[in-house]
Amino acid sequence: MQPSALQIVALVLMLALAAPACNPSPSTSAPDTAAAGESRGSQQQLAQRLLANATIVDGTGQPGFVGDVGIADGRIVGIGPSGSVATEPEAAVEDLQGLVLTPGFIDIHNHSDRAIVRQPQAEALLSQGLTTIAVGADGGSPWPIGAYLEEVDAARPALNVAVTVGHGTVRRRVMGDDSSREATTAEVLAMTELVRQGMAEGAFGLSSGLEYDPGRFSSTEELIALARAAGESGGYYISHMRDEELYVMEAIDEVIRIGREARLPVQISHIKMGDATAWGRSAEALERIHAARDEGLDITADWYPYAAYATTLALLVPSRRFDDADQVAAGLEVRGGAHRVQVTRYAADPSVEGLRLDEIAARYGKTPVETYTQIMKNGGGRMICHSMQLEDVNAFAVDPLVMVCSDGGIGSSHPRGAGTFPRVLAHYVREEGILDLETAVHKMTRMPADRLGLEHRGRIEIGAVADLVAFDPQTVQDNSTFEEPELPATGIERVWVAGELVWNAGQPTGARPGRALRGR
Numbered sequence: 001m002q003p004s005a006l007q008i009v010a011l012v013l014m015l016a017l018a019a020p021a022c023n024p025s026p027s028t029s030a031p032d033t034a035a036a037g038e039s040r041g042s043q044q045q046l047a048q049r050l051l052a053n054a055t056i057v058d059g060t061g062q063p064g065f066v067g068d069v070g071i072a073d074g075r076i077v078g079i080g081p082s083g084s085v086a087t088e089p090e091a092a093v094e095d096l097q098g099l100v101l102t103p104g105f106i107d108i109h110n111h112s113d114r115a116i117v118r119q120p121q122a123e124a125l126l127s128q129g130l131t132t133i134a135v136g137a138d139g140g141s142p143w144p145i146g147a148y149l150e151e152v153d154a155a156r157p158a159l160n161v162a163v164t165v166g167h168g169t170v171r172r173r174v175m176g177d178d179s180s181r182e183a184t185t186a187e188v189l190a191m192t193e194l195v196r197q198g199m200a201e202g203a204f205g206l207s208s209g210l211e212y213d214p215g216r217f218s219s220t221e222e223l224i225a226l227a228r229a230a231g232e233s234g235g236y237y238i239s240h241m242r243d244e245e246l247y248v249m250e251a252i253d254e255v256i257r258i259g260r261e262a263r264l265p266v267q268i269s270h271i272k273m274g275d276a277t278a279w280g281r282s283a284e285a286l287e288r289i290h291a292a293r294d295e296g297l298d299i300t301a302d303w304y305p306y307a308a309y310a311t312t313l314a315l316l317v318p319s320r321r322f323d324d325a326d327q328v329a330a331g332l333e334v335r336g337g338a339h340r341v342q343v344t345r346y347a348a349d350p351s352v353e354g355l356r357l358d359e360i361a362a363r364y365g366k367t368p369v370e371t372y373t374q375i376m377k378n379g380g381g382r383m384i385c386h387s388m389q390l391e392d393v394n395a396f397a398v399d400p401l402v403m404v405c406s407d408g409g410i411g412s413s414h415p416r417g418a419g420t421f422p423r424v425l426a427h428y429v430r431e432e433g434i435l436d437l438e439t440a441v442h443k444m445t446r447m448p449a450d451r452l453g454l455e456h457r458g459r460i461e462i463g464a465v466a467d468l469v470a471f472d473p474q475t476v477q478d479n480s481t482f483e484e485p486e487l488p489a490t491g492i493e494r495v496w497v498a499g500e501l502v503w504n505a506g507q508p509t510g511a512r513p514g515r516a517l518r519g520r
């Protein structure tokens with residue numbers, strides 16, 4: 001059958017339905033029970049571009065269906081079974097048969113704050129199907145927020161960028177070098193003003209990093225005061241919690257308390273059971289979160305699909321007494337031993353980067369404890385800690401309150417930076433069947449969009465911005481590894497931002513229609 005004939009039929013049908021004389025009662029059928037040939041939602045505008053014959057997974061979690069999506073002026077104007085979307089006569093038609101078409105992926109926790117300005121083409125992000133990233137995570141953000149967002153716009157990135165105000169950032173601005181202590185009332189007030197300013201300039205919320213300096217010196221009351229300021233203008237609070245190991249339950253309780261008392265939505269960043277002291281407690285953590293949810297708190301979490309985390313080597317010793325051999329030994333033991341600690345950055349001796357701590361110790365002719373102390377004396381570095389258990393990682397994966405994040409970004413030394421989103425589709429959906437496709441897509445699109453308050457992104461519906469991705473579910477694959485963390489993913493066939501094709505068959509098109517998003 002000629003597509004053009006079908007389009008004419010659809011157009012005639014649409015015009016007939018729009019005529020007042022024969023206006024039937026509005027369709028009440030749910031999207032997944034729409035009759036063949038029926039468009040989903042009423043089409044007001046003819047499509048200038050048609051993405052045809054794709055398996056459409058719309059981000060809601062509803063079952064996918066084969067059909068067409070029509071785009072005009074950067075927005076989705078028509079959705080329906082193949083041939084049902086009315087197009088302009090000269091409309092461009094792209095046949096996506098065999099591909100899955102979903103909303104563009106949204107990374108709610110990304111560390112490309114500066115990199116996106118320097119590398120606006122962002123191939124590492126486009127190759128994963130990302131169309132929006134949120135930066136300013138873990139308590140550290142660019143500042144001032146308004147100037148940063150202007151910089152992002154001036155750089156014309158390929159995808160969209162949202163930002164949160166970093167708690168540590170405003171704390172440093174107010175307290176300067178004297179930030180290793182509790183803040184005074186006056187200082188908290190001054191920080192609160194900065195959070196208000198950041199929110200007014202376009203931030204989406206407040207982030208904290210309470211295992212890091214200077215966030216770890218803050219009281220819960222300080223965080224409540226600042227979170228309240230973020231909540232006043234519709235923002236959320238997102239936290240790298242005070243503890244992800246022995247005291248992880250207490251840390252979750254603190255997030256819940258902040259949400260309750262500051263009256264704003266809260267999100268736990270990269271939820272994990274970080275070492276042996278927390279292994280097996282994922283069910284208990286989720287129970288706490290669900291109980292708070294049941295009491296009315298808008299609480300969610302995010303997660304990345306790896307059993308290893310990346311952070312500063314300093315976190316091995318909570319007291320920061322790096323030359324205390326007993327404490328270093330204890331820090332290594334709870335993580336399962338020196339072999340679980342992979343040093344990824346060590347400026348004083350880059351030749352050992354990528355090696356495990358026991359391998360470095362052997363090379364230096366020292367014990368792992370001595371080696372760690374020496375590294376910290378020489379300026380420290382970063383590590384990947386292979387100290388999570390798959391049972392916990394997977395328990396978080398399937399929980400309905402947990403969405404996907406990368407916690408990585410351009411140039412990340414952890415494979416999550418280049419692999420997270422395709423890995424969910426390849427490993428968690430196709431290979432292991434831990435998540436079904438619709439649920440996985442929901443966790444990568446609509447859930448983060450809802451958390452950010454992006455009403456017109458993260459979904460395929462009429463009127464939504466046409467941020468979209470098409471991938472082959474049989475071949476989509478993350479390729480980044482702990483040894484080669486920046487290897488790009490494959491199988492993400494096309495990515496559109498505001499209706500413009502930015503990624504095609506494994507290459508950027510050069511189009512950079514992304515922009516800085518500004519919060520409510």
Ligand SMILES: [Zn+2]
Pocket residue numbers: 138209240269270407
């Ligand atoms: Zn973090």
